[in-house]
Amino acid sequence: MTDKIDYISREKFLAELMRYKKGSVSRRHFLGVTGLGLATSVLGAALPGLRGAARAEGSIGDRVVLASWPNYHDPANFDAFTAKTGALVDLNVFGSNEEMLAKLQAGGTGWDVFVPTNYTISTYVELGLIEPLDMSKIPNYDAAAFDPRFAGPGTIDGKIYAVSKDWGTTGMGTNTSHTNGAPLTSWKEFWDITRAEFSGRTTVHDYQLTTIGNALKYYGYSFNSVDPKELADAEKLLLDVKPHLFAITSDYQPAMRNGDAWLCMCWTGDGKQLNRDMPEIQYTLGKEGGEIWSDFYAVPVGAPHRDAGYALINDLLDPMVNMAETLFHGQPVADSRVNAMLSAERLADPILYPAAELLNALEFGAAQTLTNPDRAELMARFKSA
Amino acid sequence: MRIYALAVYLFLYIPIAIIALFSFNAGKAATQFTGFSVQWYGKALSNRFVVEAFQNSLTVALSSALLATLFGTLAALALQSVTGKWRAVFDALIYIAVMVPGIVIGIATLIALVTVFNWLNPILAALWPLAETAPQLQLGYGSLIAAHGLFSLALVIIIVRARISGMDRSLIEASADLGATPFGTFVQVTLPQIFPAILAGFLLAVTFSFDDFIIAFFVAGSKTTLPIYIFSSIRRGVTPEVNAIGSMVLTLSLTLLITAQAILQRGRKSDKA
Amino acid sequence: MLVLPLIVVFVFSFGARGPAGGYAPGFSLENFMNLGARWAAFKNTMVLAPVGTLACAVIAYPLAYFLALRVSAKRRTLLLILVIVPFWTSILIRSYAWIFILGGKGIPALIAWMGFGSIQLINTPFAVLVGIVYGYLPLMVFPIYVSLEQLDKRLLEASADLGCPPGRTFLSVTLPLSMPGVATGSMLVFILLMGEFLIPAMLGGGKVFFVGNALVDLFLQSRNWAFGSAVAVALVLIMLVTVTAYMRATRRWAGGRADVSLM
Numbered sequence: 001m002t003d004k005i006d007y008i009s010r011e012k013f014l015a016e017l018m019r020y021k022k023g024s025v026s027r028r029h030f031l032g033v034t035g036l037g038l039a040t041s042v043l044g045a046a047l048p049g050l051r052g053a054a055r056a057e058g059s060i061g062d063r064v065v066l067a068s069w070p071n072y073h074d075p076a077n078f079d080a081f082t083a084k085t086g087a088l089v090d091l092n093v094f095g096s097n098e099e100m101l102a103k104l105q106a107g108g109t110g111w112d113v114f115v116p117t118n119y120t121i122s123t124y125v126e127l128g129l130i131e132p133l134d135m136s137k138i139p140n141y142d143a144a145a146f147d148p149r150f151a152g153p154g155t156i157d158g159k160i161y162a163v164s165k166d167w168g169t170t171g172m173g174t175n176t177s178h179t180n181g182a183p184l185t186s187w188k189e190f191w192d193i194t195r196a197e198f199s200g201r202t203t204v205h206d207y208q209l210t211t212i213g214n215a216l217k218y219y220g221y222s223f224n225s226v227d228p229k230e231l232a233d234a235e236k237l238l239l240d241v242k243p244h245l246f247a248i249t250s251d252y253q254p255a256m257r258n259g260d261a262w263l264c265m266c267w268t269g270d271g272k273q274l275n276r277d278m279p280e281i282q283y284t285l286g287k288e289g290g291e292i293w294s295d296f297y298a299v300p301v302g303a304p305h306r307d308a309g310y311a312l313i314n315d316l317l318d319p320m321v322n323m324a325e326t327l328f329h330g331q332p333v334a335d336s337r338v339n340a341m342l343s344a345e346r347l348a349d350p351i352l353y354p355a356a357e358l359l360n361a362l363e364f365g366a367a368q369t370l371t372n373p374d375r376a377e378l379m380a381r382f383k384s385a
Numbered sequence: 386m387r388i389y390a391l392a393v394y395l396f397l398y399i400p401i402a403i404i405a406l407f408s409f410n411a412g413k414a415a416t417q418f419t420g421f422s423v424q425w426y427g428k429a430l431s432n433r434f435v436v437e438a439f440q441n442s443l444t445v446a447l448s449s450a451l452l453a454t455l456f457g458t459l460a461a462l463a464l465q466s467v468t469g470k471w472r473a474v475f476d477a478l479i480y481i482a483v484m485v486p487g488i489v490i491g492i493a494t495l496i497a498l499v500t501v502f503n504w505l506n507p508i509l510a511a512l513w514p515l516a517e518t519a520p521q522l523q524l525g526y527g528s529l530i531a532a533h534g535l536f537s538l539a540l541v542i543i544i545v546r547a548r549i550s551g552m553d554r555s556l557i558e559a560s561a562d563l564g565a566t567p568f569g570t571f572v573q574v575t576l577p578q579i580f581p582a583i584l585a586g587f588l589l590a591v592t593f594s595f596d597d598f599i600i601a602f603f604v605a606g607s608k609t610t611l612p613i614y615i616f617s618s619i620r621r622g623v624t625p626e627v628n629a630i631g632s633m634v635l636t637l638s639l640t641l642l643i644t645a646q647a648i649l650q651r652g653r654k655s656d657k658a
Numbered sequence: 659m660l661v662l663p664l665i666v667v668f669v670f671s672f673g674a675r676g677p678a679g680g681y682a683p684g685f686s687l688e689n690f691m692n693l694g695a696r697w698a699a700f701k702n703t704m705v706l707a708p709v710g711t712l713a714c715a716v717i718a719y720p721l722a723y724f725l726a727l728r729v730s731a732k733r734r735t736l737l738l739i740l741v742i743v744p745f746w747t748s749i750l751i752r753s754y755a756w757i758f759i760l761g762g763k764g765i766p767a768l769i770a771w772m773g774f775g776s777i778q779l780i781n782t783p784f785a786v787l788v789g790i791v792y793g794y795l796p797l798m799v800f801p802i803y804v805s806l807e808q809l810d811k812r813l814l815e816a817s818a819d820l821g822c823p824p825g826r827t828f829l830s831v832t833l834p835l836s837m838p839g840v841a842t843g844s845m846l847v848f849i850l851l852m853g854e855f856l857i858p859a860m861l862g863g864g865k866v867f868f869v870g871n872a873l874v875d876l877f878l879q880s881r882n883w884a885f886g887s888a889v890a891v892a893l894v895l896i897m898l899v900t901v902t903a904y905m906r907a908t909r910r911w912a913g914g915r916a917d918v919s920l921m
Contacts, residue, residue, distance in 0.1 A: 063433070065607070070620065088433050090609075093620045098879045105680055105881065106499060108524035110607020127678055200778050206864055208880075247781050247863030251620060260762040260780065302521070304607065371678045376880035377695070383875060384699040384867045390724045390737075393717065397744050397795070400755035404747065482660040484897050486853020488870045489890045492877055493663030496670060496681075496887070539660060598750060599855055599870075603877070615750045619860075623754060631751035638746040642739060 064308035065090045067100060067114035069295075070251040071270055074328035081315050087308045095250030096207035097370060104129045104300055111300050112309030115165060118153040118294045119209075119365035125156050130298045132159040137310035140317040142337070150294035150334035153364075162296035163313065166331040168268030169354060169362060170210050170291040173252075175262040177280045184263070187217040187286035191241055194263065199244040201262040203252040208379035209365050210265060210291055211238070211248075217288045224366040231378055238382045248383060256281060272330025272351050283351045289361035294334065401635070408628035425629040435630060438614040442595055445526065445610060449533035450590035456534075457541025458583055461549060462575075464542070482539040491603035494532040498524060498604065524606025532604045533597060537590035544589070548582030664894070670887035679881025689888035696889055699872040702858075704896070706783065706868070707851040710790035711844050717791060718798035718843065723832075725799075726806035738803070745796045753789055753860040760785050760861070781863030789857040794850065798843040805839025806832070841908040845901065852897050869893050 064087045066073075078089040092111070094100050097120045103109050105127070116124060124130045135141065141163050143151070154162035172190050174183040178198070184190055194202040204211045213223040215234040225231065246261045255261035256274055266274075271283025297313045299306065315321055319337040326333045326342075332352045333339070339347065347353065369375055408426070412419030429435050464475055485493075502522040509520060552575070560570040598612035605613060611634070618627045674684040693700075725737055744752065758764055760779040770776050779785050809832065817827040855870030862871075869889065876886035 071622070090434055091621060092617050095620075096879065098881065102679065102878045102881045105678075106495060106524070107502070108606030123678060242865070245865060246778075247865060249864055251622075254622070258762050260778075373675055373880075373882070376679070376882065377885075380872070380875050380880045380882075381695050383864060384696050384872045386720070386724050386728055389720050393721050393795075394740060396792070397741070400752050400759065400792070401744055401747065403755045403758060404751055478661055481664075481894075481898065484849055484901055485664065485894055486849070486870065486897070488853045488855050488873055489667065489894060490663065492873060492886065492890060493667045495877070496883065497663045497666040500666065535660065535663070596746075596748060598748075599853075602874075612748055612750060615748055619750060619754055627751060627754070631747045635743070635747045639743060642743075642746075646735065646739070 060085055060087050060308040060311045061305045062086060063088050063090060064112045064305050064312045065092065065110050066312065067092045067094060067103075067109070067111045069094060069115060071253060071273060072115070072329055074325055077316065077321055077324055077328075080321075081312060084315070085308070085311055087305070087311065089312065093251075095205070096209075098208065098376070101129075101370065109300065110304055112303040112305045113297055113299060113312055115295050116162060116298050117365065118150075118296070119367050120370050121153055121162050121296065121298070122156055122367045123370050124298065125161055129301055130161050131301050131303075132161055133163065133299060134310065135160060137307075138163060138314045138317065140314045140319075145336045147334040147336070153294065154296050154298075162298040163317065164334045165295045165297050165316075166269075166326060166329070166333045167292070167294035168331040168352075169285055169359075170214070170265065170267055170293065171271065171283055171285040173256060173264045173266035173271050173274055173281050173283050175256065175259075175278075175281050178262045183282035183284045185284055185287055187214050187288050187290065190263070190265075190286065191215065191218050191237060194241055195244050198263050201246055201260075202241075202244065203247045203249055203255060203261045203264045204245060205265050206248050206250045206383075208375050209369055211382070212375055212378060213365075213369075214265060214286065214290055215241075217286055217290055220288060223289060223291055223363045224369050226368055226372045226374060228374065231374055235378050235382065238378075239385050242382065242385055267331075268352060269329040269331040272349075275351060276330070285354050285358045285362070287358065287361070289363060292359065292362035292364055294364075295331075404628050405632050405635075407625050408632045410625045410628075413624055425625040426633070429626050429629045429633070432626070434609065434614060435611075435626075438609045438611045441526075441608055442611040445529045445533060445601075446591045446594035449530045449594050450537060450587050452530065452534040453537035453541050453590045454583055454587040457538050457586060458545050458579070460538070461542045461545035464546065465549060479539050479542055482535075483543065487536065487597065487599045490532060490536050491600035494528065494535070494600070495524075495603040498528050498531075524604055525608050528604040528606065529601060529608060529610070532600050533590075533594040536597075536600065537586075537593060540589055540593075541583075541586035544586040545579055545582045548579045552578050667887045667890050670884055671891045673884040673887075675882040675884055679883075681883040684884075689885045690892070692885060693888060693892055696869070696872050699867045699869050700892075700896075702783075702867055703852060703854075703869045703893075706786060706790070706866075707848055707854075710787055710794070710851050711848045713787065713791050714794050714798040714847050715802075715840055715844055718795055719802055719840065722799050722802035722806055722839075726803050726809075741796050741799050744792075749793055749856060750860070752792065753857055756785070756789055756792065756861055760788065780861065781865050783862075783866050785861040786858050786866045789861040790851060790854070793857060794847045797846050797850070801843035801846070802836060802839040805836045805842075809835050837908070841904075845904065848904075849897065849901065852893065 066089055068091060070093050072093075073091065078091070082088050094103075097117050100114060100116065101120065101123070104111075104114075104124070116130075121130070143160075146164050150167040151164035154160055154164060172184055172187075176183055178201075184193065190202075204214075212231070212234055215237045216223060216225050216230060218237055219230070219233050221227070221230045221233070225234075246255060249255075252261060252264040252266070253270055253274060256264055257278065264270075266283060268283070271281075274281040275283055297316070299309050299313075303309050316325065317335070319335060319341065322333055322335055323338045323341055326338060327346075330352065407418065409421050409423060410418050411422035411424070464472070467475060505522055509522070513520070556574050556578075557570055560574045561567075565573065596612065597610075598616060601610045601613055602616070609617075611630070615627055615630065618624070670681055671689055672685050672687070674682045674686070674688075676682040721741075725734060725741075729737060757780060760766075762780070764779075766777050766779055813831055813835070814827060817831050818824070822830075853870050854868050855874055858866045858868045858871055859874075873886055873889055873893075876882050876889060
């Protein structure tokens with residue numbers, strides 16, 4: 001668009017203006033060709049008073065509200081979206097799926113798009129909280145291009161309720177300058193070192209699925225267990241570990257970066273981001289297993305800026321934009337069109353794409369863990385202990 | 386003594402100084418100073434969401450304080466004529482209302498509103514000619530103003546009542562004896578006397594609402610107030626924009642405070658003259 | 659109107675958790691029987707709220723004394739404004755500044771640099787206590803200042819004229835007469851602290867838990883509204899009992915002289 005501004009001559013501008021006045025071209029054509037569209041949308045973004053004037057046909061409004069996770073989007077892509085559409089992105093950050101569910105259940109969230117994890121989608125559909133997506137508004141989504149292993153949970157009873165954002169694993173990030181260079185490799189080590197040399201230096205997620213799940217892994221139980229006896233064991237471990245934790249938080253990057261924390265329960269992307277900036281922080285999976293997950297974009301029922309929400313999803317699924325996103329947040333994506341553009345080196349990165357034997361031991365979260373009252377109460381007891 | 390006071394002031398101001406310092410940071414991190422810049426002030430002021438959150442906070446603070454002051458004053462006046470057993474009951478209720486923590490008020494209002502909405506929304510939808518366009522009751526401005534107003538109401542009642550009980554009753558009797566109507570007495574005698582308390586209650590209510598996070602956190606729905614915006618910015622990873630917002634709010638309130646003080650002092654001088 | 663939301667909470671506290679969270683009607687005392695599961699949160703609150711109140715009072719009193727009795731009237735206004743000014747920045751931002759000061763690159767780095775070894779301050783009860791004192795100090799300074807300022811200075815002079823040493827004058831005249839201010843300030847701070855959520859959330863790293871944090875968790879994470887309501891009811895009851903007892907005690911102690919009010 002910018003080159004159009006550069007190259008349009010005075011004569012051409014006037015000619016286009018006359019055509020527009022005569023009604024032979026649409027307003028959108030005129031604005032596009034002359035570069036005024038961009039100018040007005042930028043002005044509109046900067047000066048709220050001009051917003052009304054800047055609205056082109058089929059405008060999606062001036063904003064879109066997105067509920068997502070920490071360190072999960074490249075702000076530059078949002079800026080580009082705003083420049084393209086005039087809609088500013090309001091990003092709300094959450095630390096767990098439970099928190100998102102609680103907000104949606106209470107009603108009136110104002111969200112247009114949110115990012116649920118694979119195992120929660122069936123519950124959202126059951127509770128009538130998300131709408132089947134109008135796929136005609138997301139032309140950038142090409143079902144055939146997506147790995148069904150990660151995109152599949154978005155489809156329920158043949159209807160697409162959520163489209164794949166990315167996928168990843170839940171492992172641990174070790175600052176190896178405190179372990180003579182060797183990262184941890186099992187959840188047993190994770191919980192044991194926290195109660196010994198790393199006392200006061202470990203963070204765990206403020207999120208029942210992973211914190212309880214990885215405590216269950218200490219005993220070799222299933223990550224998704226809701227068995228009362230197994231949960232009781234996990235609770236015992238968690239309560240024993242609690243005094244040795246640095247913090248219970250899903251936003252652990254600041255503490256890891258400034259050296260307050262040495263070990264964190266960690267998602268792929270955070271592991272990649274930390275490792276990129278501080279190579280001594282290494283991301284590994286527990287050899288007992290743990291979680292593999294995939295995240296989605298979904299639209300809540302009653303989204304106030306529904307069109308803008310769809311436009312944002314569509315924009316973020318543009319393979320070029322999605323590639324910029326994955327390079328920024330460091331989670332792998334399920335879109336083969338994006339992967340075809342990535343370097344071989346990137347596709348061989350063991351943080352993003354762990355070895356098959358480690359990957360095979362992982363479990364997807366199960367729907368029952370989201371609504372299971374025992375796990376919810378266990379987490380709450382652990383935190384208030 | 387002097388050194389002690391100095392130490393306390395240092396304790397109070399070091400964090401403020403740090404906030405102000407980092408608001409001029411050129412870099413993106415809020416904890417590592419990389420150079421001087423005022424860009425974050427520009428960013429904050431041109432951020433649509435910051436401006437809107439500020440407007441929301443102001444609207445909610447002023448309307449909830451206005452409502453609380455109006456109803457609080459009326460209630461305090463009405464309570465004057467209540468005596469005996471009922472008086473004790475009302476006193477106890479106000480006393481409880483003041484003691485309930487903000488967090489419980491937030492939760493209670495949330496539960497009460499969601500329950501009422503769940504009842505009313507289907508009824509509204511059934512009564513509305515076009516079900517598609519039926520209004521949906523939702524959390525938002527209304528619930529924010531209601532919750533804040535409720536919290537401030539008890540405060541206003543207590544402050545105004547303290548003033549009424551300290552009021553010189555003989556003036557009212559004199560006014561009545563001189564043939565003034567009850568309404569005339571109220572406007573010309575009672576109101577001027579309790580006005581400082583009403584004003585104090587109003588200001589307290591505005592301050593409380595403007596700064597409240599926890600109640601708004603529960604009942605704001607899709608509306609964003611300034612504290613909610615700041616809270617989610619901190620969760621997103623703090624940039625000096627948050628520091629800039631904090632410094633601006635501080636400067637603004639400081640200016641208001643000093644202006645108010647100056648006006649009051651002038652008023653006092655003219656009183657003496 | 660004032661207590662309507664409380665009634666709803668009271669009713670909900672006898673209900674049950676809905677299948678996907680939220681609330682399902684019912685009547686049982688189960689939620690109250692389970693309160694023991696939040697014992698640690700209640701204990702933390704019941705310890706840190708009074709300790710924080712006491713710390714505020716101890717730190718605020720000398721300052722209020724200084725402002726009321728040792729500073730010229732002209733400078734007093736300015737100094738008083740300076741006490742209230744920090745109160746006007748969002749508590750969120752101020753607590754955030756403390757995360758930096760108490761974090762690994764703040765005071766602990768300074769202590770390590772001076773050669774006293776490494777210590778952790780952030781995410782400890784100490785950090786929460788600092789945040790509490792910082793957040794609520796102005797609320798304590800003002801009532802004490804007011805009571806000291808209203809004090810009849812002639813009493814102090816009389817006491818001195820009668821040969822009473824300054825220390826005794828303070829203990830037997832000034833301190834008792836300023837107790838209403840201390841009582842009012844303490845009550846104010848205590849009530850607000852009992853419902854505190856933000857300071858422990860920000861400076862406690864999810865490890866120092868108040869009842870307020872437990873409530874937020876129950877409503878916004880584990881979605882057990884019924885149990886959350888029971889915790890809220892229990893909190894309000896505890897506050898009613900402690901505050902009433904406290905008011906009785908201060909009234910008796912002040913020999914009926916003091917007019918202790920909430921505001």
